[in-house]
Amino acid sequence: MSMFWKPGTEKPQLLDDEEGGVLFLSSSQSSSSSSRYGYASMGKQRLPVHKYRTEILYLVETHATTIIVGETGSGKTTQIPQYLKEAGWADGGRAIACTQPRRLAVQAVASRVAEEMGVKLGDEVGYTIRFEDITNTSVTMIKFLTDGVLLREMMDDPLLTKYSVIMVDEAHERSISTDILLGLLKKIQRRRPDLRLIISSATIDAKSISAFFQPSKRHRGLEGQGLSPRKEPAILSVEGRGFDVRIHYVEEPIADYVRASVSTVMLIHEQEPPGDILVFLTGQDDIDAAAQLITEEARTVVKNSSGLIVLPLYSGISRAEQELVFSPTPRGKRKVVISTNIAETSVTLEGVVYVVDSGFSKQRFYNPIPDIENLVVAPISKASARQRAGRAGRVRPGKCYRLYTEEYFVNEMSAEGIPEIQRSILVSCVIQLKALGIDNILGFDWPASPSPDAMIRALEVLYSLGVLDSDAKLTSPVGFQVAEIPLDPMVSKIILSSNQLGCSEEIITIAAVLSVQSIWFSSRGAQKELDEAKLRFAAAEGDHVTFLNVYKGFLQSGKSSQWCHKNFINYQAMKKVMEIREQLRKTAKKLGMVLKSCDNDMEVVRKAITTGFFANACRLEAYSHNGMYKTLRGSQEVFIHPSSVLFRVNPKWVLYYSLVSTDRRYMRNVITIDPSWLTEIAPHFYHHQGPNPATH
DNA sequence: GGACCCTCA
Numbered sequence: 001m002s003m004f005w006k007p008g009t010e011k012p013q014l015l016d017d018e019e020g021g022v023l024f025l026s027s028s029q030s031s032s033s034s035s036r037y038g039y040a041s042m043g044k045q046r047l048p049v050h051k052y053r054t055e056i057l058y059l060v061e062t063h064a065t066t067i068i069v070g071e072t073g074s075g076k077t078t079q080i081p082q083y084l085k086e087a088g089w090a091d092g093g094r095a096i097a098c099t100q101p102r103r104l105a106v107q108a109v110a111s112r113v114a115e116e117m118g119v120k121l122g123d124e125v126g127y128t129i130r131f132e133d134i135t136n137t138s139v140t141m142i143k144f145l146t147d148g149v150l151l152r153e154m155m156d157d158p159l160l161t162k163y164s165v166i167m168v169d170e171a172h173e174r175s176i177s178t179d180i181l182l183g184l185l186k187k188i189q190r191r192r193p194d195l196r197l198i199i200s201s202a203t204i205d206a207k208s209i210s211a212f213f214q215p216s217k218r219h220r221g222l223e224g225q226g227l228s229p230r231k232e233p234a235i236l237s238v239e240g241r242g243f244d245v246r247i248h249y250v251e252e253p254i255a256d257y258v259r260a261s262v263s264t265v266m267l268i269h270e271q272e273p274p275g276d277i278l279v280f281l282t283g284q285d286d287i288d289a290a291a292q293l294i295t296e297e298a299r300t301v302v303k304n305s306s307g308l309i310v311l312p313l314y315s316g317i318s319r320a321e322q323e324l325v326f327s328p329t330p331r332g333k334r335k336v337v338i339s340t341n342i343a344e345t346s347v348t349l350e351g352v353v354y355v356v357d358s359g360f361s362k363q364r365f366y367n368p369i370p371d372i373e374n375l376v377v378a379p380i381s382k383a384s385a386r387q388r389a390g391r392a393g394r395v396r397p398g399k400c401y402r403l404y405t406e407e408y409f410v411n412e413m414s415a416e417g418i419p420e421i422q423r424s425i426l427v428s429c430v431i432q433l434k435a436l437g438i439d440n441i442l443g444f445d446w447p448a449s450p451s452p453d454a455m456i457r458a459l460e461v462l463y464s465l466g467v468l469d470s471d472a473k474l475t476s477p478v479g480f481q482v483a484e485i486p487l488d489p490m491v492s493k494i495i496l497s498s499n500q501l502g503c504s505e506e507i508i509t510i511a512a513v514l515s516v517q518s519i520w521f522s523s524r525g526a527q528k529e530l531d532e533a534k535l536r537f538a539a540a541e542g543d544h545v546t547f548l549n550v551y552k553g554f555l556q557s558g559k560s561s562q563w564c565h566k567n568f569i570n571y572q573a574m575k576k577v578m579e580i581r582e583q584l585r586k587t588a589k590k591l592g593m594v595l596k597s598c599d600n601d602m603e604v605v606r607k608a609i610t611t612g613f614f615a616n617a618c619r620l621e622a623y624s625h626n627g628m629y630k631t632l633r634g635s636q637e638v639f640i641h642p643s644s645v646l647f648r649v650n651p652k653w654v655l656y657y658s659l660v661s662t663d664r665r666y667m668r669n670v671i672t673i674d675p676s677w678l679t680e681i682a683p684h685f686y687h688h689q690g691p692n693p694a695t696h
Numbered sequence: 697g698g699a700c701c702c703t704c705a
Contacts (some may be wrong), residue, residue: 089699101703101704102702102703102704103703103704129704129705130705131705146705148703148704149704149705151704151705152705173703175702175703175704176703176704177703177704177705192701270698282701283701284699284700284701285699285700285702314700314701314702315700315701315702315703316700320702338699340702341702342701342702344702345702345703346702346703360701361701362701362702363701363702364701364702375701379703402703420702420703428704428705432705485705486704486705487705515705517700518700520701527698542704583705626697639700641698641700641701642697642698642699643698643700647697647698648697648698660699660700662700663701664699666698666699666700668699668700675705
């Protein structure tokens with residue numbers, strides 16, 4: 001037994017780089033092996049996780065919760081589910097679940113594992129994400145799924161009885177879904193001693209997750225009886241497969257990280273051997289500015305400038321641009337990818353040897369007191385800095401240039417980012433817990449507690465929508481129906497209302513469009529053409545009705561991609577709209593709705609939207625020459641977003657779908673309303689302001 | 697006269 005690491009006998013080996021300047025130095029690294037290049041050629045036996053196979057199986061057998069600390073590339077995600085299956089955890093009709101925060105990762109990992117096991121994807125190994133269920137209930141033993149899908153599964157099977165082991169991967173990212181899931185799994189554990197949890201996390205966060213899964217004194221009494229596993233979590237550390245990354249800091253704090261990143265890129269290009277460069281900046285503005293500066297400087301200053309390919313990377317870039325970013329660098333060239341946080345976790349670039357880290361990213365913060373969500377440029381955490389640096393060590397030893405001082409990294413930078421649940425509006429989160437029968441939301445055992453103020457705001461919103469009653473219980477049928485529809489509660493509400501108003505076909509189309517990022521084709525430099533194209537569809541009633549015009553045109557074109565291209569509409573986004581629309585129609589029918597069209601009666605459409613978004617009503621300031629509105633509820637100053645068809649039109653009364661706060665607060669997706677609807681539709685909400693808000 | 701960090705159901 002002494003070959004196993006046991007809690008208390010030996011500390012797990014946690015890697016840290018606070019002292020030296022070198023990251024991800026792992027003990028067993030043999031960087032001489034040429035087979036390390038490229039993932040596909042790697043034999044699975046060589047993955048670092050392999051030598052811990054027996055330890056992992058021992059810990060899972062004997063502990064209710066096992067925390068696996070591992071850098072990316074340790075092989076934990078692909079190998080551990082296979083070990084569990086081989087050890088019999090999928091026998092007797094049970095299944096092993098492995099969750100991921102993102103859809104892409106689910107698909108990639110599932111097909112990788114199916115390939116390694118030599119089985120057809122969807123048989124022994126399957127996956128489930130929204131719109132795609134590639135599993136076979138009686139056959140599938142290993143199932144990959146997004147944590148959002150697992151949460152949905154709990155609505156039908158609260159104890160997740162079909163799973164023997166649930167592995168929550170990338171838990172250190174602390175997404176809202178992951179945190180909710182961890183809280184619920186801890187609850188399930190008490191009712192299901194047979195269930196095993198594996199929480200996979202990056203180094204730093206392991207201790208706080210371990211602390212969370214420590215049994216409380218109240219439950220510790222049950223310990224050691226019969227064959228039930230130990231309740232204290234075990235921690236096992238697995239080294240990564242990455243190469244050494246040498247860290248360079250600036251000597252003095254810098255004032256302008258865009259300029260500093262540009263000069264760092266030029267320096268690397270002039271002095272360092274071949275290898276692509278990945279630059280982390282904060283947003284589209286920064287990135288475009290830096291890209292332009294680098295291109296200019298390469299043209300005028302640098303001698304071998306022809307070798308530089310400068311490419312921006314953020315979620316809004318086009319298909320063609322994506323292909324350039326992810327295609328291999330031509331021989332004799334050097335790629336410079338200038339990216340948002342998207343390259344930190346969501347996408348992986350091969351061939352990167354140099355990373356330039358500005359030390360900043362855009363982050364969303366929610367302040368519940370004024371009820372305002374802000375998007376601000378903020379310093380990243382040490383965990384993010386490490387993750388960014390690691391991106392330079394995928395193919396061979398690399399270098400990371402941090403545009404901040406070592407003193408700042410060591411002494412000022414926070415260890416971890418703030419969990420998303422403490423930075424977000426909680427309306428969706430609260431209704432999800434309510435639907436799962438968690439009545440005491442404020443008393444729920446969270447890995448990180450959200451602010452009580454934010455919870456109360458969410459409860460208020462749900463109450464005003466008629467989703468919760470005065471005892472904060474889900475109303476019947478509206479509350480349960482809203483929870484059933486996989487959308488924000490306000491959008492779910494307008495779908496339900498559209499049933500009575502006879503415009504469900506239209507509202508479902510609008511709900512689907514609001515669910516995608518943008519149906520317009522975004523291309524820098526062609527702004528004028530896009531604006532002109534928009535005018536062809538623009539409706540005086542606003543953006544939502546404009547969406548209906550686009551959808552109609554798309555159908556009339558026979559869902560043609562050429563038609564989309566001609567009209568500056570994103571074909572991929574429209575395909576997604578069709579998919580979401582079909583899912584919503586199915587859900588609506590399941591709820592007993594009879595889908596109807598109102599043809600050209602846009603008044604009922606606007607009224608239906610008002611039933612969900614009455615709290616977002618705004619009035620144009622009487623003497624405003626710059627298009628300033630004030631929200632009826634909070635008297636906040638807001639403006640119509642330049643992307644709206646009502647930008648510069650400035651009708652007197654509007655309703656918005658969402659606010660985006662940068663230097664100003666902009667309303668995105670705006671529709672005109674008749675103010676009398678507000679007191680008609682939401683008298684409980686506008687009552688205290690008098691019988692008619694239009695009178696003041 | 698001007699704007700969009702990233703995900704998920």
